[in-house]
Amino acid sequence: MIPVLMPVYARSEVAPVRGEGCYLYDAEGRRWLDFASGIAVNCLGHGHPHFTARVKAQVETLIHVSNLYASPQQEAVARRLVALTFADTVFFTNSGAEAIECAVKTCRRFHFAAGRAERYRILTFSNAFHGRTMTAIAATDQAKLRDGFEPLPDWFRVLPFDDLAAAEAAIDDSIGGILVEPVQGEGGVRPASPAFLQGLRRLCDAHGLLLILDEVQCGVGRTGTLFAHEQYGITPDIMAIAKGIGGGVPVGACLATERAAAGMTVGTHGSTYGGNPLAMAACEAVLDIVAEPAFLETVRARAARLRGELEQMIPNHPIFEGVRGLGLMLGLKLRTDSRAFVAHLRTHGLLTVAAADNVVRILPPLVIEEEHIREAVAKLSAAAADYRVPEAA
C-alpha cells in the first residue's frame, strides 16, 4: 500500500519535533547536533530569539496579502538586497527552483525584448543542481533527477564543470546565458575555480550573454561572505537565492540588474504567495543578523576553525580522503559511500547531508560556537573509529 506521504524520499529514522539553537530533539527527547541545517536553510539555528520574535510579531499582524496590492514589506527587503548586492530589482518566490525559473524567464525575456528570441538556450554544468521542476531538471545532466522525465526541453546545454574552454567552444547563436553554482552543493561541494567564474563573466560580456548565478545554497553568508561570488571578484546579471534567506520560512528571490530585467514587464511573471509579509519578516530577521560585517567575520573565523580541525582529524581515519568547500559549506570526501556513513553519523547524534561523489556535506547553522565545532569533530572521529562499511557498499 502506498504510504500517505508520496514515497519520493528515503526518509531516515530521525523524527525531530523541536529545535533549540544547534540541536534537534525528537518526541522521546533524543538529541542531534544539527550540522545539516535543513540543507543550509536554518542559518540562525532553531528558535533564534530575534528571528522568532520578528516572525511571531508578523504572524500576529499580517501573514498574507495578494501581489495585486502594494507591498511595503517586499519593498523594504528588496531595497536592502539591492543595497547589499549588484542587483537593481528583485522578484520574490517560495523556493529555490522557482527563483531559478524566474532567472531563466528573465534571461529569455531579455533576449526576446532585444529582438533575439533565437538565443533561448543556456549553458549549464555537469552535476549541477538547480531544483526539481521540469526546467530545473532540464538544466542538469544528473540521471537520477532526469530519469523518467525525458524528453525534456532542449533549453540547456550541459558542459563539464570548471572547464572554461568547453564553455567558450559551446557558445553559438542559440545561447543566451550561462547558469552556474559558484559552489556546487548537491553535486559534491565543489567550488568553481576563480579562473572559471571570472572567465564565464568575460565570455558573457564578449558574447552579449547573461551570467546567472545559482546561490540558492552557497548564498546568504554560507561561505563567509554574504554571497559567494563576492570572493571571486565578479558580479552576475541575475542571481537566484533561497534556502538561508528565509531562515526556515519558505522564500526565495531572483535578483537582477536593471539591464537584465528589461523584458520583465507587467504580466510576464507572478506568484500567489511569493514575498508575502510573513516571508518578508523572516528575510528581514535573517538580514538583520547575517548581513552585518562583524557576523560574517565570525562565520569566517568559525569556518577556518572547523576546517582546520577536520584537516587534523582526516589523517587519523582511513575512511576520510579530504575536505573541500568554502566557509561553512564543507564537503568531507570519503573513500566509501557517503550515504551509509551519514546514516552512521546519525547514530552518533550528528546530522549531516550526503552529496554526490562520496561527499558528506557539513552545513552547520552560521551561529555555531567553538563548542559545537569540538562536539561535531569528536562525533565524526568516534563514528569513523567504529564504522564498518556495509557489505553491499
Ligand SMILES: *Cc1c(COP(=O)(O)O)cnc(C)c1O
Ligand atoms: C536546493 C537548491 C535548489 C532548489 O531549491 P528548492 O527550494 O528545493 O526548490 C536550487 N539550486 C541549488 C544550488 C540548491 O541547492
